[in-house]
Structure formats: structure tokens, C-alpha cells
Amino acid sequence: MKRFTRRAVGSALAAICAMGLWSGAARAQAVEIEYWQYTFPQRVQAMDELIKRFEAANPGIKVKQVTVPYDDFRVKIAAAVPAGQGPDVVQLFYGWLQDYLKAKMLQPLPAEMFNAADIEKEFFPSVKQMKVGGQYYALPTSVRSLALFWNKKLVKEAGLDPEKPPQTLDELVAAAERATKRDASGNLLQAGITIDMLGQDHHWIREVLIRQMGGKPYSPDNRKVTYNDAAGIKAVAWYTDLVARHKVGEAGFMTDGVTAFRSNRAAFTIDGSFRLAALDNQKGLDYAVAELPAQDGKRFNFTSYWVNGITPKATGAKREAAAKFLKFITSPEAQELWLEKVGELPAAVAVANKPAIAGHAKYGPFVRGLANAEATFFVNESAQRKVFTDMVDAVLIKKQPVAEAVATAAAEEQKLIDGFFGN
Amino acid sequence: MVPARLSLSARRALWAWAFLAVPIVFYVTIRLYPAVDAFVMSFTNWNIVGTRAFNGLDNYLRLFGDPRFWTVLRNTFVYLGAGLVVSMGLAFAVAYHLDKVRFGHGFLRALYFVPHITTAVAMAWVWRWFYQPVPVGLFNDLLVAVGLPQQPFLRSTGQALFAILAPAVWAGIGFQIVIFLAGLKAIPAHYYEAAALDGAGPWRVLFEITLPLLRPTVVFLTVTSSIAYLRIFDYVYAMTLGTGGPLDSTKPIVLMIFETAFKNFEMGYAAAQTVVLFLILLAISLLQLRLMDRRP
Numbered sequence: 001m002k003r004f005t006r007r008a009v010g011s012a013l014a015a016i017c018a019m020g021l022w023s024g025a026a027r028a029q030a031v032e033i034e035y036w037q038y039t040f041p042q043r044v045q046a047m048d049e050l051i052k053r054f055e056a057a058n059p060g061i062k063v064k065q066v067t068v069p070y071d072d073f074r075v076k077i078a079a080a081v082p083a084g085q086g087p088d089v090v091q092l093f094y095g096w097l098q099d100y101l102k103a104k105m106l107q108p109l110p111a112e113m114f115n116a117a118d119i120e121k122e123f124f125p126s127v128k129q130m131k132v133g134g135q136y137y138a139l140p141t142s143v144r145s146l147a148l149f150w151n152k153k154l155v156k157e158a159g160l161d162p163e164k165p166p167q168t169l170d171e172l173v174a175a176a177e178r179a180t181k182r183d184a185s186g187n188l189l190q191a192g193i194t195i196d197m198l199g200q201d202h203h204w205i206r207e208v209l210i211r212q213m214g215g216k217p218y219s220p221d222n223r224k225v226t227y228n229d230a231a232g233i234k235a236v237a238w239y240t241d242l243v244a245r246h247k248v249g250e251a252g253f254m255t256d257g258v259t260a261f262r263s264n265r266a267a268f269t270i271d272g273s274f275r276l277a278a279l280d281n282q283k284g285l286d287y288a289v290a291e292l293p294a295q296d297g298k299r300f301n302f303t304s305y306w307v308n309g310i311t312p313k314a315t316g317a318k319r320e321a322a323a324k325f326l327k328f329i330t331s332p333e334a335q336e337l338w339l340e341k342v343g344e345l346p347a348a349v350a351v352a353n354k355p356a357i358a359g360h361a362k363y364g365p366f367v368r369g370l371a372n373a374e375a376t377f378f379v380n381e382s383a384q385r386k387v388f389t390d391m392v393d394a395v396l397i398k399k400q401p402v403a404e405a406v407a408t409a410a411a412e413e414q415k416l417i418d419g420f421f422g423n
Numbered sequence: 424m425v426p427a428r429l430s431l432s433a434r435r436a437l438w439a440w441a442f443l444a445v446p447i448v449f450y451v452t453i454r455l456y457p458a459v460d461a462f463v464m465s466f467t468n469w470n471i472v473g474t475r476a477f478n479g480l481d482n483y484l485r486l487f488g489d490p491r492f493w494t495v496l497r498n499t500f501v502y503l504g505a506g507l508v509v510s511m512g513l514a515f516a517v518a519y520h521l522d523k524v525r526f527g528h529g530f531l532r533a534l535y536f537v538p539h540i541t542t543a544v545a546m547a548w549v550w551r552w553f554y555q556p557v558p559v560g561l562f563n564d565l566l567v568a569v570g571l572p573q574q575p576f577l578r579s580t581g582q583a584l585f586a587i588l589a590p591a592v593w594a595g596i597g598f599q600i601v602i603f604l605a606g607l608k609a610i611p612a613h614y615y616e617a618a619a620l621d622g623a624g625p626w627r628v629l630f631e632i633t634l635p636l637l638r639p640t641v642v643f644l645t646v647t648s649s650i651a652y653l654r655i656f657d658y659v660y661a662m663t664l665g666t667g668g669p670l671d672s673t674k675p676i677v678l679m680i681f682e683t684a685f686k687n688f689e690m691g692y693a694a695a696q697t698v699v700l701f702l703i704l705l706a707i708s709l710l711q712l713r714l715m716d717r718r719p
Contacts, residue, residue: 075685078471099688103473187557187573198664252578255555265558382686386666393669397580 031321032062033314036077036087037306039067042277046341047329054328061321081105081311088314088322089329092138094129094305095378098420101132106309108135110323122348126303126375138309139330142344144273145303145369146200146208148172148293152286154179154190154267165290169212169238172268172293176248179267191266192248196257200302201239202388204270204292207302207374209235212295222377223421228410237402240395251396261287272304273366277343291365303373305347339363345370379420387413464694471688482695491671492679492696498584499653499676503707506588506595506652511644514596518603519633532601538590539597547661550590551577554662577662580672587673591658595651599644606640607633642715646708653704656681676700 035051037043044067051063066087068076074096080086082103092100100106114136119127123140130138152162158179166172176192183189195201206227210217215231218224227235242248254260261269262282270292279287292301308329314322328334335346339357345366346352358367378384391409394400429437465482467475486492521531538546553561554576563573576586610633618628634641656677659667667674667682676696684693 075471078688082473103470183557183567185567185572187563187567189558198666250556253556254559255552380687382682386668389666389668390670397575397578397669 030060030062031317032064033088033318033321033325034064034066034086035089035091035325036066036068037091038070038073040070042342046338049337049341050329050334053333054325057328058321058324061324063325077105078103081313084313086313087311088318089308089326090311091306091308093381094138094140094307094375095381097130097132097138097307097309098379100309101137105311106137107312107314107319108137109139109310109326110319111135113323113327114139122350124303124347124349124352124370124373126305126373127347129375129377130307138307139326140305140307140347141330141334142338142342143303143305143347143370144344145301145366145373146204146270146272146292147365147369148290149261149269149271149275149279149287150290151261151264151267152288154264158267162288165288166268166293169293169295173242173246173248176242176268177246180248182247188250188253189265191250191253191260192246193242193268194257194260194266194270195243195249195251195253196269197251197385197389197392199257200270200272201257201392202385203302203304203376205235205239205388205392207376208292208300209239209295211300211374212298213238218377223417225410225414225417228407232406232410233403236391236395236406240392240402243396251392273345273363274343276362289362289365291368299369299372301369301373303370303375305375379417383416384413387416461694461697464691465698467691467694469690471690475691478691482692483699485692486695486699494671495667495674495676495679498672498674499655501584502588502591502655502675503649503652505585506592506655507645507648509588510592510595510599510648511641513592514599514644515603517596518600518607519629521600522604522607532604535600536597538594541594543594543657544661546590546594547587547658550586551662554586578669580670583663583669583673587658587662590662591652591655595648599648602640602644603637606637610636638715642712645715646711649707649711650704653700653707 035047037047044065047065051065054063055061077086077090077092081090082105090105097106116131116134116136119136119139124143126143127140130136130140148165150162150165155175156162158175160175160178166175172193178192179190180188180192181190206217210227210232213231213234215227215229215235217227217232219226243250249266254263254265257266257269258271258275258278260266261271262279262285264285276289279285292299308326310319310322310326330347332346332348332351335348335351338344339346345363346357352358352367352370357363376384387409390412391405394405394408395402464475466477466479468478468481469475517535521528521535524531552559555563556573556575556578557563557567560576562576566573575582577583614632614636615628618632623631654677655675659673659675659678660681663673665678667678677700680693680696680700683689683696
């Protein structure tokens with residue numbers, strides 16, 4: 001009896017060991033990696049399609065896509081990765097790179113597959129922000145930039161040529177003045193241009209207007225705020241004058257800039273390439289897109305992008321699989337699919353400059369803008385946006401002199417940057 | 424399993440404890456442990472990942488030296504003061520008169536209660552639209568229609584806080600009215616009969632019978648409403664798009680905590696702010712109970 005039991009236990013143990021070995025071997029054949037991005041229907045569908053193509057070409061690799069609501073995205077990843085859980089390949093906003101590196105949530109892309117010189121030849125120059133200590137940590141599939149959107153119907157009603165957008169800041173003000181409508185007591189009924197710091201306007205001031213007025217927002221090493229000078233004051237004065245002097249728009253009109261524009265209540269707005277899909281679906285809206293207006297012949301733009309990186313969780317075969325997958329989702333093939341499904345611009349210069357894209361009536365102006373676009377080095381995007389929102393509110397609501405408001409903002413933002421680098 | 428020699432009452436107690444254990448375990452793990460942990464966290468520097476480093480009183484010293492904290496604290500107390508006085512006054516006035524109405528009593532009561540059960544965020548959004556400039560804002564459309572100038576409401580540092588408080592008060596009084604009505608019903612009718620026989624006027628009845636006998640109701644509502652106004656967040660978040668603006672003029676302390684913790688990931692600093700809020704809530708609640716619950 002006793003011997004029998006022992007034998008039974010022995011064979012059971014052997015069976016368990018064998019099963020373990022077998023499943024271990026099976027696992028070695030099919031490597032499964034996890035890809036995380038935030039929940040956004042078009043992005044998820046595009047990624048599903050990319051995964052399907054990738055798995056067909058790489059039979060040994062399985063990719064599981066996990067999506068997290070945008071509001072929880074950072075917190076979930078921050079909790080999962082240090083615990084050795086979560087994604088092998090993760091999508092992140094370019095502005096979060098420094099945070100992620102500090103928290104050791106990314107490993108460098110394998111140099112043998114991602115040569116720095118090749119990357120810089122292939123992608124738009126702003127990708128350089130992803131290089132730290134000579135190594136690339138993440139790469140984008142697509143990029144975004146800003147452009148001037150105009151409502152053809154309202155522009156025509158104002159007696160302007162709906163096919164000829166303003167080319168300079170002065171022309172923009174003149175056109176906006178003609179398209180503004182007010183009632184007898186001066187209440188705004190139709191805005192010449194939208195004023196919305198919670199939209200894209202703070203990027204426009206920071207990376208475009210300040211540079212156009214001859215300044216620079218930050219020092220080359222991104223550690224010093226440098227817009228507290230004549231150029232910075234001129235840029236903020238120009239923007240706040242839209243409300244205070246030219247009276248062509250008001251913050252909060254129609255709740256926000258996008259709503260005002262899409263409901264035919266604003267003639268001009270500054271917005272990003274990601275808005276095209278939504279506006280194309282807007283019934284009764286006839287709009288067009290042009291490059292941001294120039295000043296003294298100078299054009300600048302703001303670009304932002306989401307990138308893909310590999311977490312420390314991926315080691316050995318998983319790391320190899322993760323690198324292959326990352327290479328694929330940042331390839332020209334993936335970029336074209338992303339443009340088609342999500343509406344964001346290809347991150348590689350050669351792809352974006354294809355005639356079908358660069359010559360496209362709506363993508364074209366954004367692609368041309370990319371040539372002279374800067375990606376702000378944010379240490380805390382929401383806090384830095386608030387600094388700019390408060391600066392404009394101080395001028396418009398508190399009637400603070402522009403120079404004072406700019407000085408306060410520069411000091412506040414410098415504190416944020418110092419806090420980041422000091423830690 | 425229960426030993427047979429336990430008395431009936433002991434066994435009953437055992438069963439009671441068995442049932443109570445479930446919520447106790449839940450309460451301790453979900454509520455008490457994180458609360459205690461927040462106290463500990465408030466003495467550390469922690470960015471949600473990595474290790475916590477003790478930094479003594481640094482978070483508290485930073486908080487008291489931060490001018491933004493004092494702005495936010497002032498805002499919080501304006502929400503409390505204005506919200507409490509206006510909501511309690513309105514709720515009592517409505518309940519006092521509703522108590523005398525027989526026709527349509529139930530319908531009116533339901534009408535006042537509806538805002539209380541409406542989702543705060545949905546309501547805040549509707550009010551946000553009410554406050555917009557012409558041509559979409561209801562209030563400004565009305566002002567312009569009667570020939571008055573537009574008001575900036577949410578775009579003004581002076582008006583925005585009160586503009587946000589209005590829907591919060593509106594939603595809160597539904598609950599307060601129902602509780603006041605219950606309190607009024609509980610006052611024995613013979614006091615009023617005696618007063619009528621003695622020829623007391625309505626004001627005298629109000630001040631010498633109704634209000635003194637409503638004291639427990641008033642204490643309860645003051646404490647619960649104070650806690651609610653000190654913790655105001657959802658209306659501000661929804662109506663200012665999460666900014667507490669313009670220029671921090673509407674930001675309450677809970678929004679500051681939220682930003683510190685989940686936008687800046689400064690968990691230790693945020694924990695210190697919650698401890699300060701906790702102490703304020705505790706002090707105000709104890710003070711109110713002491714002042715208002717004194718037996719005559």
C-alpha cells in the first residue's frame with residue numbers, strides 16, 4: 001500500500017515535470033509580447049491590423065494589444081512596469097520620455113537594429129529628442145503639426161477670396177477683423193479667430209509666435225526659459241491684442257475653439273492634423289487648411305508625436321521579438337496605414353513627401369509645416385500649459401501689463417524646469 | 424463548530440460578530456489602511472514609482488510656504504461659508520413654506536429633490552453652457568434681452584467661484600429640504616396649539632418653537648453640508664475643464680490634491696495636503712457639534 005502510494009506520487013510528479021518541460025518548449029516556440037496604448041478607436045483598429053500583418057510575417061511571435069483609457073494610462077503603466085508586469089512595447093507621448101527614463105521604464109532600442117545615423121536620415125528632425133546619451137529609446141509611427149484652418153463660407157461672406165488664405169500674421173488679423181460680427185451692443189456673434197488656450201494656442205505662442213518675433217522659448221539645452229525678452233513680450237502682446245485691441249475673438253466664445261469653428265461661428269482657428277477626421281465628418285462645414293501664417297518671411301511650427309519604446313520587462317527572446325515588432329510598427333508600411341486609418345502624418349520624411357500625401361489639399365500644409373517644426377521639451381506638459389493659460393488670463397482678465405505677465409510666467413516655468421532637473 | 428456549552432446570548436453575539444467581520448475587514452483594508460498610509464506618505468518624497476524617501480516635515484513646510492495653497496484654502500472656505508449660509512437659508516425657507524402647503528406637496532417636494540439625484544457632472548456641464556457668452560449662453564441671452572450688459576461669469580476671477588457654487592447649492596438643497604421637512608413634521612402639534620391659544624404671532628412661533636426644536640436637524644445638516652462644501656470638486660472640475668481657473672480663482676483644495684497627485688505625481692506632497700484637509704474637516708466638525716449640540 002505504502003509503496004503503491006509512493007509510486008503513484010512519483011509518476012504524478014514525473015508527469016507534472018514533463019508537462020512543465022513541454023509547455024516550456026512550446027513557449028520557446030511562440031514568444032508572446034504585450035503592446036499597450038491608450039483607448040482610441042481608430043488607433044486600436046489600426047494597431048489590430050498592424051499586428052495581423054506582423055504575425056503573418058513572423059509566425060513565432062504573438063502580440064497581445066492592451067488598451068487603457070487615456071486618463072489612467074500613465075498611472076497604470078507606472079504601476080505595472082516597475083513590478084515586472086504590463087507591456088513589452090509601450091506607446092508614450094514624446095514629452096513623457098524624461099519621466100519614463102527617470103523611472104527606469106524604458107530600455108534603449110537594440111543598436112544593431114536601430115542605427116542612430118539611419119534613424120536621423122529617415123525621420124523628421126524632431127525625433128532627435130528620443131536620443132539620450134547617444135542611444136535611441138523610442139520611435140514614432142506618426143507625427144502631428146499645426147496649421148491654419150479657415151471656414152470658406154464665412155470668409156466668402158466677409159468679402160474675401162475663400163481660396164486664398166492669409167499668408168502673414170498681419171493678413172490674418174485683417175481677414176479676422178472683416179469676418180468678425182457683433183450685435184448692436186458689441187456682443188460677439190461670430191469670431192474672426194478662435195481664442196482657446198486649452199486648445200493649441202499655447203503651442204502656437206510658445207514655438208511659433210515667440211520665434212517669429214525673433215526670440216527663442218528655451219535655451220538649447222532646454223534648461224533655461226528664454227522668452228522673457230522683447231520678442232516674448234511682442235508675441236504675447238500680439239496674441240492678446242486679438243482680443244483686447246482688434247476684438248476679433250474671445251476666450252470661451254461658444255464654449256471652446258473647436259465648437260466655435262465646427263458650428264460655423266468662427267472664421268479661422270489654429271489646430272492640429274489630428275482634427276481633420278472630426279471636421280471632415282462635420283455636416284454643413286466647408287473648410288480648408290493652410291500653413292501657419294508667416295511673419296517677416298519666417299515660418300515655424302509645433303510638432304508633437306507619440307512614440308513606441310521597449311520596457312525592461314522584455315529580455316532574451318522577448319526583447320528580440322519586441323524590437324522586431326517596434327521596427328515594423330515604425331516602418332513606412334505602418335506609417336501609411338496609420339495615416340489612412342488614424343489621419344496622422346507619417347514620421348519618415350520620405351513617406352510624408354510622397355506626392356499623394358505632400359500634395360494632398362489637407363495633409364499638405366501640415367507636412368510642409370513639419371520642415372520647420374519644433375517639439376517642445378516638456379518637463380510637465382499640463383503644468384507648463386497652465387503657466388501660459390494664466391499668463392494670457394492675467395493680461396485679458398486682470399489687465400496686467402504684458403511685460404509683467406510674461407515675467408511671471410517665465411519665472412513660474414523656470415521653477416518647474418529647475419524642479420525637474422534638480423530632482 | 425460552535426461549542427455547545429456557549430449560552431444563547433454568547434452565540435448570538437458570535438453570529439453578530441461573524442456578520443460584522445465582513446464590513447470590518449473591508450473597512451480596514453479599503454479605508455483605514457490607505458488613510459493611515461497617507462499619513463505616513465505625507466512625510467516622504469514619492470513619485471508613485473521608485474522608493475519612498477522620508478523627508479520629515481519638508482512637504483508641510485513647502486505647503487505652508489506655497490502662496491497657491493493659501494489661495495486654494497481661501498477659495499475652499501468661501502465655498503464653505505457662502506455655500507452653507509445660502510443653502511441652509513434657502514432650504515429652510517422652502518421647507519418652512521412647503522410644510523404649510525397641502526396641494527401639490529408631494530410633487531413640489533419631488534421637484535426640489537430631483538437636482539440632488541442628478542449626476543453632478545451632467546448638471547455642471549449644463550450650467551457651464553448657461554454661463555456662456557451670447558449667442559449660446561442662457562443667462563447672458565436673458566441679460567442682453569432685457570438690455571443689460573453681458574457678464575463674464577466663468578471667465579471672471581470675481582464671479583467664477585460663485586457661478587460654480589450656484590449649481591452645487593441648487594443640487595444640495597433638495598436633500599436639505601427633505602431633512603428639514605422631516606424635522607418640522609417631528610415637532611409635536613400641541614406646541615403650536617398652545618402657542619396659538621396664547622396668541623403668539625408667526626415670528627414668535629418661528630423663533631421660540633420651530634427653530635429651537637429643529638436644532639438636531641440643523642446640527643446634522645450643518646455638519647454634513649460643511650463636509651460636502653469643503654470637499655467640493657466635481658462641479659469645479661467639470662465647469663473649469665479641470666483647471667480651477669481662471670487664474671486659480673475657483674480651485675478648491677481637493678482639486679489641488681488631485682493635480683499634485685495625479686498630474687505631477689508628487690504623492691508625498693499630495694498626501695500632506697490631504698492630511699491638512701482632514702485636520703480642517705475634523706476641527707470644523709468637532710467645533711460645530713460642540714457649538715450647536717449643547718443641550719439647553
